[in-house]
Amino acid sequence: MNHTWLLPEYIEDILPPYAQQVETLRRRLLDLFASWGYELVCPPLIEYLDSLLTGKAQDLDLKTFKVVDPLSGRLLGLRADITPQVARIDAHLLNRQGPTRLCYAGAVLHTRPAALTHSRELLQVGAELFGHAGVEADREVLDLLLAALQETGLGEVRVSLGHVGIFQALAAASGVAESERQALFQTLQAKDLPALEQLCRGLTPAIAEALLRLPELYGDVGVLATARRVLPDLPDIARALADLSELAKADAGIDILVDLADLRGYGYHNGAMFAAYAGGQAQAIALGGRYDGAGAQFGRARPATGFSLDLRRVVGSQSVPAPQRGILAPNTTDAGLKRQIDALRAAGERVVVEFPGQEAHRAESGCDRMLVFEAGEWQIRSLV
Amino acid sequence: MNHTWLLPEYIEDILPPYAQQVETLRRRLLDLFASWGYELVCPPLIEYLDSLLTGKAQDLDLKTFKVVDPLSGRLLGLRADITPQVARIDAHLLNRQGPTRLCYAGAVLHTRPAALTHSRELLQVGAELFGHAGVEADREVLDLLLAALQETGLGEVRVSLGHVGIFQALAAASGVAESERQALFQTLQAKDLPALEQLCRGLTPAIAEALLRLPELYGDVGVLATARRVLPDLPDIARALADLSELAKADAGIDILVDLADLRGYGYHNGAMFAAYAGGQAQAIALGGRYDGAGAQFGRARPATGFSLDLRRVVGSQSVPAPQRGILAPNTTDAGLKRQIDALRAAGERVVVEFPGQEAHRAESGCDRMLVFEAGEWQIRSLV
Numbered sequence: 067m068n069h070t071w072l073l074p075e076y077i078e079d080i081l082p083p084y085a086q087q088v089e090t091l092r093r094r095l096l097d098l099f100a101s102w103g104y105e106l107v108c109p110p111l112i113e114y115l116d117s118l119l120t121g122k123a124q125d126l127d128l129k130t131f132k133v134v135d136p137l138s139g140r141l142l143g144l145r146a147d148i149t150p151q152v153a154r155i156d157a158h159l160l161n162r163q164g165p166t167r168l169c170y171a172g173a174v175l176h177t178r179p180a181a182l183t184h185s186r187e188l189l190q191v192g193a194e195l196f197g198h199a200g201v202e203a204d205r206e207v208l209d210l211l212l213a214a215l216q217e218t219g220l221g222e223v224r225v226s227l228g229h230v231g232i233f234q235a236l237a238a239a240s241g242v243a244e245s246e247r248q249a250l251f252q253t254l255q256a257k258d259l260p261a262l263e264q265l266c267r268g269l270t271p272a273i274a275e276a277l278l279r280l281p282e283l284y285g286d287v288g289v290l291a292t293a294r295r296v297l298p299d300l301p302d303i304a305r306a307l308a309d310l311s312e313l314a315k316a317d318a319g320i321d322i323l324v325d326l327a328d329l330r331g332y333g334y335h336n337g338a339m340f341a342a343y344a345g346g347q348a349q350a351i352a353l354g355g356r357y358d359g360a361g362a363q364f365g366r367a368r369p370a371t372g373f374s375l376d377l378r379r380v381v382g383s384q385s386v387p388a389p390q391r392g393i394l395a396p397n398t399t400d401a402g403l404k405r406q407i408d409a410l411r412a413a414g415e416r417v418v419v420e421f422p423g424q425e426a427h428r429a430e431s432g433c434d435r436m437l438v439f440e441a442g443e444w445q446i447r448s449l450v
Numbered sequence: 451m452n453h454t455w456l457l458p459e460y461i462e463d464i465l466p467p468y469a470q471q472v473e474t475l476r477r478r479l480l481d482l483f484a485s486w487g488y489e490l491v492c493p494p495l496i497e498y499l500d501s502l503l504t505g506k507a508q509d510l511d512l513k514t515f516k517v518v519d520p521l522s523g524r525l526l527g528l529r530a531d532i533t534p535q536v537a538r539i540d541a542h543l544l545n546r547q548g549p550t551r552l553c554y555a556g557a558v559l560h561t562r563p564a565a566l567t568h569s570r571e572l573l574q575v576g577a578e579l580f581g582h583a584g585v586e587a588d589r590e591v592l593d594l595l596l597a598a599l600q601e602t603g604l605g606e607v608r609v610s611l612g613h614v615g616i617f618q619a620l621a622a623a624s625g626v627a628e629s630e631r632q633a634l635f636q637t638l639q640a641k642d643l644p645a646l647e648q649l650c651r652g653l654t655p656a657i658a659e660a661l662l663r664l665p666e667l668y669g670d671v672g673v674l675a676t677a678r679r680v681l682p683d684l685p686d687i688a689r690a691l692a693d694l695s696e697l698a699k700a701d702a703g704i705d706i707l708v709d710l711a712d713l714r715g716y717g718y719h720n721g722a723m724f725a726a727y728a729g730g731q732a733q734a735i736a737l738g739g740r741y742d743g744a745g746a747q748f749g750r751a752r753p754a755t756g757f758s759l760d761l762r763r764v765v766g767s768q769s770v771p772a773p774q775r776g777i778l779a780p781n782t783t784d785a786g787l788k789r790q791i792d793a794l795r796a797a798g799e800r801v802v803v804e805f806p807g808q809e810a811h812r813a814e815s816g817c818d819r820m821l822v823f824e825a826g827e828w829q830i831r832s833l834v
Contacts, residue, residue: 070501071542071748075521079539080492089490101795103776103802106473108464110571111557117454131517136561137459155463158455164811173495177520187494202781202805364455392487397586411485418487421586427548
């Protein structure tokens with residue numbers, strides 16, 4: 067038996083009418099980004115592995131498919147994330163001194179799905195802002211994320227704010243070694259409280275108590291006031307909480323929550339972070355945040371913040387699109403008919419030619435109207 | 451020294467403003483295809499190698515990057531061509547009985563560049579028509595190719611018509627073994643006349659003479675009349691020449707030539723073929739033609755014809771796009787300014803916010819106007 071039509075696990079085609087739905091949203095988001103000044107870039111699917119996994123992006127290693135380049139003999143990676151590529155373009159190619167706004171839409175591949183409901187091929191669409199360290203840049207990116215979420219038309223959307231700086235300040239104050247710091251980070255990321263308690267045992271009581279409080283610091287903006295009370299009075303924590311207060315002022319009719327133990331996203335993030343959720347799903351549909359210095363490996367460390375989302379997942383959460391309609395036209399060489407077909411198509415109509423002998427399959431065309439020659443001219447008649 | 455910003459050979463970023471130029475043309479072509487009834491599909495970047503290289507697509511093998519799937523242990527291929535994937539979708543997934551029109555736009559990767567001026571990553575955009583064997587289908591696809599070429603705005607465009615059926619009829623009449631047939635095909639493809647003469651020596655004189663005449667049967671439509679005179683009177687040749695006469699009637703202000711030795715394209719083609727050239731370049735910018743039966747490996751052999759082009763190459767042949775302009779806006783929380791910015795963006799303007807302390811880098815924004823507060827309201831003033 068022939069199974070060549072089978073696709074690998076967690077790899078899918080996007081068929082009509084869903085592919086058009088993806089395309090429509092892709093255009094809306096790129097047009098939105100362009101209207102905010104974000105310039106489109108298109109990095110390649112494949113690069114030297116070293117370039118894709120530089121610096122803080124090394125946790126992408128396990129997600130990245132590798133192949134040997136027949137031209138150079140070097141290892142290539144199929145990109146698992148576009149953000150580090152855009153940081154490379156900002157740092158090395160554009161070489162601007164001021165704020166640089168870039169956006170992109172492209173496929174990325176993962177060796178394993180991030181969750182059982184995810185695909186291994188994502189259609190990553192995102193926007194990145196380089197060159198400005200102030201909270202104004204985070205605020206613009208958050209506002210743009212909120213505007214993008216509104217374009218998706220998804221219901222029950224909420225955005226969660228976090229800040230890696232709080233964990234980093236606590237870890238620095240604790241004086242733990244890098245390996246222990248990593249373990250603390252992963253435990254908090256997984257919200258694994260028993261393991262967290264275990265790891266906190268050797269720490270100074272104030273730090274241990276603060277780390278154990280982080281997973282409880284979750285909810286509406288009021289959480290920030292609680293955090294100011296219960297977390298140690300460290301300058302980096304005060305700054306992080308002030309930034310989050312500023313960001314929480316964003317208002318686009320979308321619920322904004324604060325989650326101080328939310329350390330989602332890739333390891334390259336190092337400041338304010340955003341995650342967007344929709345339709346009661348546990349997995350975020352958009353992720354973003356600050357990742358200053360990601361361009362250092364490419365020759366220039368620049369402030370950076372941005373977000374991205376997977377169009378496949380967003381469209382999978384949208385309602386099923388209506389099937390396409392159109393006008394059926396006979397296959398003739400009549401010049402008048404050809405002119406009329408051209409005019410209808412130019413006006414945005416879908417005009418499908420019916421070939422000789424194919425009348426029996428008319429319904430498959432999805433057309434609801436037909437061009438017929440009546441009373442000396444071509445007229446559009448209803449087919450239903 | 452750090453070279454992580456280096457890209458592999460024949461792999462490139464597309465930077466501003468070229469990426470937007472690619473995006474604009476991508477949209478125009480997909481909209482054109484949609485207006486002719488071609489439905490968008492989005493097959494995956496990666497599939498089981500068996501599926502990508504089925505049947506007549508096996509000459510893609512050398513072009514295809516291979517990786518092992520960590521989930522199945524099976525060999526995966528990074529697609530080097532989208533057409534076989536679309537044939538799989540028509541044959542197995544959509545399962546329609548009548549004509550099925552599909553289109554796509556996506557990246558493909560080649561292990562080696564097809565020519566020294568080509569990239570190893572192509573942005574393949576194409577349209578495929580399944581389920582109709584008559585020349586009407588080839589004619590529609592050729593007309594659509596001509597319309598697509600007009601959208602590109604390229605100068606000095608010409609389209610060359612060929613037909614694999616002529617070579618196939620001569621090879622069948624010669625009674626040569628498959629290996630010799632392959633050698634003849636490759637020699638003709640390369641237009642290597644001395645090698646062709648060598649291979650023709652053992653053949654019956656009428657077939658040998660016809661094969662040696664093929665490379666001369668090149669020029670305007672008059673070539674078809676010559677071909678009828680000088681080629682053997684075989685039914686398949688008569689049918690091929692009649693189809694080409696029908697196709698040569700297409701008229702869109704683009705030069706149409708006939709080249710009966712043009713066997714370009716992948717080995718899966720088996721009928722009328724098209725190649726488009728622009729700006730005096732020797733390499734085709736679009737290729738297409740009939741490839742009946744490509745879906746057989748996926749369970750259903752269907753008539754098929756279509757074409758595709760590489761957006762990177764097309765845009766590389768276009769004139770340099772103008773840089774983006776826009777309106778600079780101060781970073782304030784003024785509600786009136788925010789409303790005005792929203793309205794300008796919704797109207798299609800590019801509005802870029804200037805962050806505090808970034809005034810020195812104003813020129814990098816590309817903005818030619820600025821929002822200023824004068825006489826009690828926000829007004830747009832020229833920056834140049």
